[in-house]
Amino acid sequence: MIKIPFNKPYLHGRELVYIAQAVASGKISGDGIFTKKCHAFFEGRYGFSKALMTTSCTDALEMSALLLNIREGDEVIVPSFTFVSSANAFALRGAKLVFTDSEANNPNIDAEQLEALITPRTRAIVVVHYAGVACDMDRINAIADRYGVIVIEDAAQAIDSFYKGRPLGSIGAMSAFSFHETKNVISGEGGLLAINQPQYANRAEIIREKGTNRSSFFRGEVDKYGWVDIGSSFLPSDIVSAYLFAQLETLDEIQARRKAIWQRYWDRLAPVLPEFDVHLPFLPEFATNNAHMFYLVCRDLAQRTKLIAALKAQGIHAVFHYLSLHDSPYFQRKHDGRPLPNSDRFSNCLVRLPMFYELGDSDVDYVCNSILSHLSAS
Secondary structure (H helix, E strand, O other), X not given: XXXXXXXXXXXXXXHHHHHHHHHHOOOOOOOOHHHHHHHHHHHHHHOOOEEEEEOOHHHHHHHHHHHOOOOOOOEEEEEOOOOHHHXXXXXXXXXXXXXXXXXXXXXXEOHHHHHHHOOOOEEEEEEEOHHHOXXXXXXXXXXXXXXXXXXXXXXXXXXXXXXXXXXXXXXXXXXXXEOEOOOOOOOEOOEEEEEOOHHHHHHHHHHHEOOEOXXXXXXXXXXXXXXXXXXXXXXXXXXXHHHHHHHHHOHHHHHHHHHHHXXXXXXXXXXXXXXXXXXXXXXXXXXXXOOOOOEEEOOOHHHHHHHHHHHHHOOEOOEOOOOOHHHOOOOOOOOOOOOOHHHHHHHHHEEEOOOOOOOOHHHHHHHHHHHHHHHHHO
């Protein structure tokens, strides 16, 4: 029986009030009052040139591929240790995926490998800020600028995290966020496309509105709207945005609690785990920690498997994470054969501990005690 789940969606209280207000407004389709409030929040707090709510982070990434006119023959560089959406958005447009390895000390993309992977066909580099910890964006952008390549931030896990004082999601040409129920702030499902280069903003609205200039029509900029480009229906219901906006109003409170939980894990485990050859998250000096995730990196697959089983026996749901995409059933025959050992190591060795707003201090202590008890007895 699970005593401590891996995740528990957080309900602050205003979510249901705002959902009722959205229903009472008579408009619960896309771009209602709460969707506009969410847009204003992100543009105001993080300085995005244009923020557009989407039905998922996956859809935001797919919009970015459409905005860049990715097509067959183009190449897109993607980390192997990531969720499939980071790659699928570009595979859907016919791009050749070029997978790159993680860094040795954290799962983020290894910037040292990028330049050797760029060819005349490279159109974009997708960076994933794993666990909300920033990739080395100055270094990555310098390489991209040298070759005329666009940088897209997969910031699914990175809300309210920063790189050298700059909000993650504001540094690449565009970025994608997730509000899935496992994220810091949630709407069940939901995402956001942030546009940081204004030349993409108008077309992003069109793509999001099924290829029509409907948004311009509702602002009174045109007297009728029609089909002007390719696109799809990427708008979430205003009910989704109503739930999210209540979460955004309490973002600082949520972040403070998550950071306290993260720090308690660190304080309990950091002094002891190295003797068992188990490593804790690495935070570069240029990055902040948004406490999206607390993970351990075990010595090997066998040690991780036993740890997860031992925690399960104590009623604790700890989980592994991504399987290397370059070695996936879909892609392994398409991969160019380069070994990506760090990605494989994180696939085999990384384990995520329970992390959610309502996780109590006693719960954290119980998880830590269970980990240390198991490792000591192994």
